[in-house]
Amino acid sequence: MTIRLHRRNILxxxxxxxxxxxxxxxxxxxxxSADFVRTLxxxxxxxxNSNASPGQAKSEVNPLxxxxxxxxxxxxxxxxxxxxxxxxxxxxxxxxxxxxALTNAIMDKLGSYRGVRVKVTGTETLQQGxxxxxxxxxxxxQPDAQMQLIVRKDGDSYKVVxxxxxxxxxxxxxxxxxxxxxxxxxxxxxxxxRAMKNQVAHHDDPAN
Numbered sequence: 001m002t003i004r005l006h007r008r009n010i011l012x013x014x015x016x017x018x019x020x021x022x023x024x025x026x027x028x029x030x031x032x033s034a035d036f037v038r039t040l041x042x043x044x045x046x047x048x049n050s051n052a053s054p055g056q057a058k059s060e061v062n063p064l065x066x067x068x069x070x071x072x073x074x075x076x077x078x079x080x081x082x083x084x085x086x087x088x089x090x091x092x093x094x095x096x097x098x099x100x101a102l103t104n105a106i107m108d109k110l111g112s113y114r115g116v117r118v119k120v121t122g123t124e125t126l127q128q129g130x131x132x133x134x135x136x137x138x139x140x141x142q143p144d145a146q147m148q149l150i151v152r153k154d155g156d157s158y159k160v161v162x163x164x165x166x167x168x169x170x171x172x173x174x175x176x177x178x179x180x181x182x183x184x185x186x187x188x189x190x191x192x193x194r195a196m197k198n199q200v201a202h203h204d205d206p207a208n
Contacts, residue, residue: 033131033151034123036158040068041118041135048114058107065106070152070159071099077161078175079189082182086189094189097196104203115140129153130161 031039043064047057075098076083086094117138124132130152137145150162163170178192185191 032123033133033158034120036151037118037133037135037149038120041120045116045118048116062103062107065103067157068160069102070154070161071095071102073152073159073161074102074171075099077171078178080175080179082179082189082192090189090193094193094196097193097200100200101196101203104200126150131158132164 044061047060050057052060072095075095078098079086079094083091119136119138120133121136122134124134126132130150133149133151135147135149137147145165148164149160150164151158152161161171181195182189182192
């Protein structure tokens with residue numbers, strides 16, 4: 001069975017709009033959470049709207065995903081209560097597969113955001129040290145979308161821990177999907193891991 005990011009994907013995984021960063025291998029400079037998001041958006045827009053080939057764009061974006069996204073934080077949240085019952089080996093394998101699946105989903109969406117524009121509109125302080133940065137996502141021939149990127153301080157910069165679109169949390173939606181799948185399949189984390197393995201393998205080799 002294929003496990004995929006939920007329909008709302010936050011508007012087709014708008015993670016591809018701000019999770020996917022771009023064009024520099026240097027760390028993101030210190031500043032406010034709004035500065036962080038503006039930098040991400042600016043770098044992303046410059047790549048997506050450039051003449052770079054899909055392969056070149058992906059090669060520029062991929063290394064920076066590590067800098068901007070707190071993959072482990074999101075993955076643990078998505079597994080919910082099953083994280084506590086997973087074995088150490090299962091946790092390690094799950095984290096790796098989650099990383100691959102989310103990266104693949106982001107990369108697959110890059111080309112569909114050509115002409116995108118992002119405007120930061122405000123910030124708010126949330127619980128547990130998180131901050132919400134609101135922004136408007138504009139795409140040609142599409143209605144503007146009101147979004148919010150949830151970030152946490154990480155050293156001198158920030159990392160993304162969630163994306164809210166249409167009032168829906170990306171990680172909360174994915175957590176519901178994962179937990180529902182496990183509950184329907186014997187309550188075993190191993191069954192989710194097996195499905196995620198198949199998903200990643202099929203992405204890498206669609207003939208499988």
